[in-house]
Amino acid sequence: MTSPLNPFVGTWAYRSLLNDPDLATSFNDLEFGRGTLVIAQDAAGSLTGTIGGPGWQLALYGGFGFGSAEPTRFRGSGVIGGEEWIYDYFALAVPVWPNSSPTLQTPALIGSITRVIPHSGSSPGTVNPAGVVASFYAVRQSA
Known part of the structure; x- marks a missing residue:
């Protein structure tokens, strides 16, 4: 359940895009990239979870702040x-728009x-370099 x-x-449907x-x-x-993002909160208040898709999965650990x-x-x-x-991630919860409603605005x-x-690229002999930054959005699938 969402706190x-x-x-x-x-659970979120995750998609990331190159900043071109x-x-x-x-x-x-x-x-x-694309996959399923699952975020939980442990007893200490830290975020845990996973992100992954076919053939890959990463364990997540981090925190969150309070404020608007x-x-x-x-x-x-x-x-x-x-x-x-x-991979490191930074995210903001999209605020609820005052002229919308729960049926019109899916949490994102x-x-x-x-x-x-x-790490190695998808083609033989290629390398995906460190430091590449992409943007992402994730849409809630379930609480």
């Missing part, structure tokens, strides 16, 4: 195909992600 103090807890300013770039060419923007930061880490992957997170360490 009134923690809007991040729940060229409007001629095909939308499909902007995809950085309700920020959170967490780190995803795991071993994928024998290699360590580490917006934020950015950065690759902390390099």
Whole structure:
């Protein structure tokens, strides 16, 4: 169940996009990642969970703040195909719009992600470098 103090807890449909300013770039060419984001709150008040999709999953750990923007930061880490992957995430809960309603506005997170360490790319001999930053959004699937 979603905590009134923690809007991040729940299961989210996650999509991330490369930050390419060229409007001629095909939308499909902007995809950085997609998967299911599951966020829980442990007894100490820290965020835990997982993010993953077919063939990959990272364990999450982080925290959240209080305030009107309700920020959170967490780190995803795991071993994928024998290699360590580490990504850092920053997210904000999209505020409820006063002219909307629960049937018109699905809860969403917006934020950015950065690759902390390099790992092999999807094509043989390629490397996904550290430091790449992408934007993401996640839409609540369930509390």
